[in-house]
Amino acid sequence: MAGVAQPRWQQKVKYIMDVRLDVNTNKLTGKQQLHYTNHSPDTLYQLFYHLYWNAFQPNSMMDVRSRELGKNKIGNRADWDGRVRDRILNLKDNEIGYQRIKRLRIQGVAQSFSEQETILQVKLSKPVLPAQTVIIDLEFEAQVPVQIRRSGRDAANGVRYSMTQWYPKICEYDQDGWHPNPYIAREFYGVWGDYQVNITIDSSYLIGGTGNLQNAQQIGHGYQKPGLPVMTKPGKELTWKFMAPNVHDFAWAADPQFIHLTRQIKNGPEIHVIYKNKPGNLKNDSAWWKIAEAAEIVYPFIRERFGAYAYKQYTFIQGGDGGMEYPMATLINGPSLGTAFHEWMHSWYQMMLGTNESLYAWMDEGFTEFATDLVEHYYQSVLATRAGKKYEDNKLPAFHSANYDSYFDLAASGLEEPLTTHADHFNSNYAYSIASYSKGCVFITQLGYIIGEKMRDQLLLEYYKKWRFRHPRCSDFIRLAEEVSGLQLDWYQEYWVNGTKTIDYAIDSLWEEKGLSYVRIKRKGAMPMPIDIQLTFKNQTKEIHYIPMYLMFGEKPAEDSLARTTHPSWKWTDPFCTFTFKQRLTELTSVEIDATQRMADVDRRNNKIELKW
Ligand SMILES: [Zn+2]
Secondary structure (H helix, E strand, C coil), X not given: CCCCCCCCCCCEEEEEXXXXXXXXXXXXXXXXXXXXXXXXXXXXXXXXXXXHHHHCCCCCHHHHHHHHHHCCXXXXXXXXXXXXXXXXHHCCCCCCCEEEEEEEEECCEECEEEEECCEEEEEEEEEECCXXXXXXXXXXXXXXXXXXXXXXXXXXXXXXXXXXXXXXXXXXXXXCEECCCCXXXXXXCCCCXXXXXXXXXXXXXXXXXXXXXXXXXXXXXXXXXXXXCCCCCCCCEEEXXXXXXXXXXXXXEEECCCEEXXXXXXXXXXXXXXXXXXXXXXXXXXXXXXXXXXXXXXXXXXHHHHCCCCCXXXXXXXXXXXXXXXXXXXXECXXXXXHHHHHHHCHHHHHHECCCCCCCXXXXXXXXXXXXXXXXXXXXXXXXXXXXXXXXXXXXXXXXXXXXXXXXXXXXXXXXXXXXXXXXXXXXXXXXXXXXXXXXXXXXXXXXXXXXXXXXXXXXXXXXXXXXXXXXXXXHHHHHHHHHHCCCCHHHHHHHHCCCCCECEEEEEEEEECCEEXXXXXXXXXXXXXXXXXXXXXXXXEEEEEECEHHHCCCCCCCCCCEEEECCXXXXXXXXXXXXXXXXXXXXXXXXXXXXXXXXXXXXXXXXXXXXX
């Protein structure tokens, strides 16, 4: 057990941006003023920025990587992202994306800089000292690429502009230094701060995105307060003024045919749903309407289980090419409730708990998967209750089972790489996605087995309280789990996160000797775990025999109403462990290791023995 450590330092930004999007040329021009505060103890001699859209050019790293992965087969499918494929190679000059810096000044002094595809390197004429805030003024010009992945114009769903990763964005500098990750296709890491963004665009366009609209009465488009007049200035263009406090990114989308629904959640955010429709397609209208309604239904559950949503609004926007999360907003391809829940839960795992997704993709995708399963389960139970039906309250991990199954497939494939692999550097898209989504989800579900579910749930709330608006790492989470549970858990990180060793326990043998019954369990896999064994007797009674794991130096609380016997802890160096019980062996009808199936045992065929006497 360690004391409560002070959160570590982090850099701070304030962006003030004025941009104009020309809907005829698809060019974005603008000015950006960045107030950058160096909270590190280090003197900075250079700065790095992301220029993400430069990835959408033939032969960019993203293009080459996508085509190279496409040569690999996983089963009989090419291992590339079906949305990217070789499309970047075929972009014409007026279809590519770019972000070009025209001028960059710090405290009024011009700086030399070099664009290296998706990264801008700025060699400073004067270093930035610890505790110093500098003002960096830059002018930039960008071309919105044809939509390939996440950002772009004229997506397959018909949305004109999906404006994500659209501005020069300073890279994060933390205790490991700069993180100038080129944009290969994977996810993001940004600096916490405030955004003030003014967007000028053709007045027919409706914008949805990050931030709170400051001039709603001048804009209208469904943002105005009901009952008050909209005072739009006459002209062909409108300037939308947004403020977003305490976020690490800013995204938006725009289309002249967007439909806009709003719904205020009691003691929660205002929900916006923004989508396109063909006239008279009522089914599509009701599918989008359902997202707003579902958000209202599930929010009290989310707040209780994962902590309150910290911002005034959240917007579900049709755009992009699947589902992608941003602060206060998501771009989703269509009105899928599952996707909507998943993306909103990213507001917790990534938007408030801002992990470095390059290094800890599983801490946002895996935790989000876990939370999404719970939210969906809750939503289904409310619907069933409203319909007067009895809801099958499936025990864990029935509703996480798809993630367990995907992890088992990965573990058996020979393609698994440790969760510590940098997201861009996995050998295959397959290993990256199953590791981060499924093995990450199993990490948190299985932790409920290890420390007890109530403890795990309390831990998630403590994690929210302690690490929101910061950059938690795996070791921070593990350390907090130790503080909350009182159990030692570093071994869990070492095996589950840092390595690819697997869990396999088996019932080895049963016998009677001198009036006692014996059960011997064998550890066949390399990874050690604490063991729950359920004994079921002829008279229908069940009892739990718990064998703590030596490395934990403690035991989890009893989890349910079944009688539990705790045995001496199992030292992992011994492949066998034997325990006794007092009933006759002939009274026994079954013995089962982890009847709840929360432990990711790769071979469950040897976990249970049924006895017929
Ligand atoms: Zn996700």
